[in-house]
Amino acid sequence: MIKHSIKWILLMILCYFLVFGVLIFDFSKEVSEEYKNTYNVERFYSNNVGPDRALVVDSPKDAALTRINVIANTNETLDIAYYAIENDGSTEAFIGLILDAADRGVHIRILLDGMTTTIKYKNDASIYALCNHPNIEVKKYEPLKIFMPWRINNRLHExxxxxxxxxxxxxxxxxGDRFWGPENYDGEITYDRDVLVYNSDKTSKDSVLPQVSQYFNDNFNGNYSKPYVKWLSKKQVNDGQHRNIELKENIAFIKRKYGKYFESNINWKEITCETNKITLIHNPVNRFKKEPWILYEVKELIKNAKNKVFIQSPYIVLGDKSMQDIFNNKNNVRIDVLTNSEASTPNLPAYGGYLNYRDKIVKSGANIYEYHGEYSIHAKTYMIDDDISLIGSFNLDPRSAYLSTETMLVINSKELNNELRKVVNKYMDKSLIVGKKGKYEVSQKSIDKREIGKLKKVALEFTSLYAKFFEFLL
Structure with missing residues (x-):
């Protein structure tokens, strides 16, 4: 009798988690008419030069050194939001830089995802060092609770x-090391992309900086963000203090080695591109399924393209409606898509979902370039004609569209667009064009196909099958 009751209780718990952790997200969500009537693509354009200047930051080394210089030369406030920080040497340097800035009197607020970072940094003294500093506030977004399974899919992805x-x-x-590529690192590199925006005129009201700051404030002070720790035990305080000393010693070593990057002699105005306008777009901040604001904006921009469209996402998973909206090319513009190949992708479930759409995209007339160079690409970039560029955290998949917080910057600048195309072409040159039935087209410029192991091939075939049933979570 007791065993029978236990089985029923376990079955009920399993059903509860299945319904409220998975099935509750399996429904369609559309952008409201209010949003559509309030925002239009015209707001992304300007005929005048704006106060913001922009720089594409692509290589792992540039990403690391740019962050070092910016944090090292912050004077008053530093706001940081991240989906994941790894538990490795690059993160030690990153946290050391933050502590060093806090010692200079900089007021720092850090918002981390409540699942990915918590798992990596459970009981880690580096977090205690941050939380124990009087000039630092650390919060985590939507921390997990065992009987609130819907929180698993409400992630901060920016x-x-x-x-x-x-x-x-x-x-x-x-x-992390795989994103920064430090010296003597022999692991897999993940190629990615950022944009640095410099407000050259703080008196102007047209900069995107106030938009990003307001968005951060809303999230940091919102209902889903909680203190990383409510209080520190005496042992945790001591561990944090010892860790603080170790991290500062590490930063002292980095300063001796890369001293010039700590100096405030970078002329951002000189090395950045002129822009007419930069606009922040983001998803709504709420639990459960969100209105797909960013996806809507991307589709509207593509619909209004006159000559060409470029789409880069690590994987592309589209429902039939989005497939129709994006690749129903009524204007006969050229659409180029850059994504990973089966050999380069590290994300089997999401890539399995992409494989279900690959032939449909090719049949639409779009050109798919699959990357066959070393390592993998994690960048998310969109270009519309010669004057609009989008860079940010938004993948072209249901999770980024409906479940996660996401941010993208829409940049109206021919100069930046041109620089971005030069960067993108380096990856295109290491890619093969997908033809009919998934076969690669051969040309004089074709590079060698990167071979895929049998085990990974079988795994991708399996994930492409089950992806049809759980596509809304990919």
Whole structure:
């Protein structure tokens, strides 16, 4: 009798988690008419030069050194939001830089995802060092609770740093060795992309910096953000203090080695591109399924393209409606898509979902370039004609569209668009064009196909089958 009761209780718990952790997200959600009537694509354009200047930050080394310089030269405020920070040497340097800035009197607020970072940093003294500093506030977004399974899919997926409300670094790159590529690192590199925006005129009201700052404030002070720890035990305080000393010693070593990057002699105005206008777009901040604001904006921009469209996402998973909206090419514009290949992708479930759409995209007339160079690409970039560029954290998949918080910067600038195309072409040159039935087209410029192991091939075939049933979570 007792065993029978236990089985029923376990079955009920399983059903509860299945319904409220999975099935509750399996329904369609559309953008409201209010949003559509309030926002239009015209707001992304301007005929005048604006106060914001922009720089594409692509290579892992540039990503690391840019962050070092910006944080090291912050004077007043530093706001940081990240989906994931790894537990490795690059993160030690990152946290050491933050502590060093806090010692200088900089007021720092950090918002981390409540699942990915918590798992990696459970009982880690580095977090205690941050939480114990009087000039640092640390919060986690939507921390997990065992009997609230819907929280699992309500994730903070964005990655950005705001320095003195003057500079923002925003993109798809997390913090860790595989994203920064430090010296003597022999692991897999993940190629990604950020954009640095410099407000050259703080008196102007047209900068995107206030938009990003307001968005951060809303999230940091919102109902879903909680203190990383409510209180620190005596042992945790001591562990944090010892860790603080170790991290500062590490930063002292980095300063000796890369001293010039700590100096405030970078002329951002000189090395950045002129822009007419930069606009922040983001998803709504709420639990459960969200209105797909960013997806809507991307589709509207593509619909209004006159000559060409470029789409880059690590994987592309589209429902039939989005497939129709994006690739129903009524204007006969050229659409180029850059994504990973079966060999380069590290994300089997999401890529399995993409395989279900690959032939449909090819049949639409779009050109798919699959990357066959070394490592993998995690960048999210969109270009419309020669004057609009989008860079941020938004993947072209249901999770980014409906479940996660996401941010993208829409940049109206021919100069930036041109620089971005030069960067993108380096990856295109290491890619093969997908033809009919998934076969690659051969040309004189074709590179060698990167081979895929049998086990990974079988795994992708399996995930492409089950992806049809759980596509709304990919």
């Amino acid at each position: 990655k950005y740093i705001i320095s003195d409300n003057e500079i923002v670094i925003l993109g798809g790159r997390n913090i």
